[in-house]
Amino acid sequence: MSDPLALLPLALAAGGGRLNRIDASRAVAAGFTLLQRCAPLVRALAGKRAAAVLPADPAFLCALAASDGRGLFWCDPHVSPDELGSRSAAYGVGAVFTMETFTATCRLALGADIPLVLLDDAPAHAVVHAGDRRIVVDLGSHFGLPLEGQRDAEGRDEECLLIGERILTHRDLLRDARAFGATAGLTPVDRTMTVMPTADVDLFVAGVVAPLLYGGEVFVTPTEDRAPIDQFAPTRLVH
CATH class of the missing domain: 3.40.50.980 (Rossmann fold)
Structure with missing residues (x-):
């Protein structure tokens, strides 16, 4: 069985650090909890990649964890709708993690068919817009993360983060x-x-x-x- 700490989000959670005064473990746990509690998001991401239109803050760690098993396309928050739309289509994006501030850009780029996951209040809760549904997902209460493993475990050789033309495992x-x-x-x-x-x-x-x-x-x-x-x-x- 693969070491759980071979996954970047779990390795970050196990490190015990803090990002913008939020425990990394809490932000990562929120991302996994989001997948467990939002079936429409899981369906949207089936066979797809995810995208994040976010700064590098705790919400981004949440998105990285919620992209479990698939690559996360990280797009600059100030991207143009045309670039976001073309890159998302090329990467096969099924859902976008973002914030309220960037929803207009996301909708212009992607239309109404791609679910948006708003992480303004992560790691406490998320708001998922899927079709005509608005789903508030509580992320604050969850089971512990499986953080036992080798702290220096070699990372899995599967894609984790996509940015520009780069695909990093x-x-x-x-x-x-x-x-x-x-x-x-x-x-x-x-x-x-x-x-x-x-x-x-x-x-x-x-x-x-x-x-x-x-x-x-x-x-x-x-x-x-x-x-x-x-x-x-x-x-x-x-x-």
């Missing part, structure tokens, strides 16, 4: 994050501020995945505004 992402973490000497006491104005997989690996795997605390900001940086008082700044 769980193995790719875990290998690169661990290599960066070892080189940077990351520890559980590190507080990492990551400035990520656009969806960027390299910044995601170095500034989010690696420090969470090593149990650190991460804060992601979309701008280089000094106010959140000074407030967070990071030990490391990644941009």
Whole structure:
């Protein structure tokens, strides 16, 4: 049986870190709970990939976990409807994880047939729009995650994250994050501020995945505004 920690979301949950003051384990558990409690979403994703029009925050970890068994196409939140529509069609997207702010772009790009999963209030609850149905899914109460396994387990060689023309497996992402973490000497006491104005997989690996795997605390900001940086008082700044 494959080690559960060979999956990127479960490895992040097992690390014990926090993202934007939310435990990574809580965000990941919410994503798996969403799949368990929303049959229309499961049906929409059958044989399909998922998409995320989200920043790199706890909602994104929730979407990554809810994409269990399929690749997640990560699209920049400020994408044009034309690009989102063409990329989603090319990748065979069955449902989109996003937020209320980006619903207009998603609807222009995808029409009404593709379900939208709004994660504004994740990891507490999600709102799923599927056809003419609006389903509120409670994510706050769930069973524990299966986090027993090898902390250095080799990632599964199946697709995890798609961004632009790149298709990255769980193995790719875990290998690169661990290599960066070892080189940077990351520890559980590190507080990492990551400035990520656009969806960027390299910044995601170095500034989010690696420090969470090593149990650190991460804060992601979309701008280089000094106010959140000074407030967070990071030990490391990644941009």
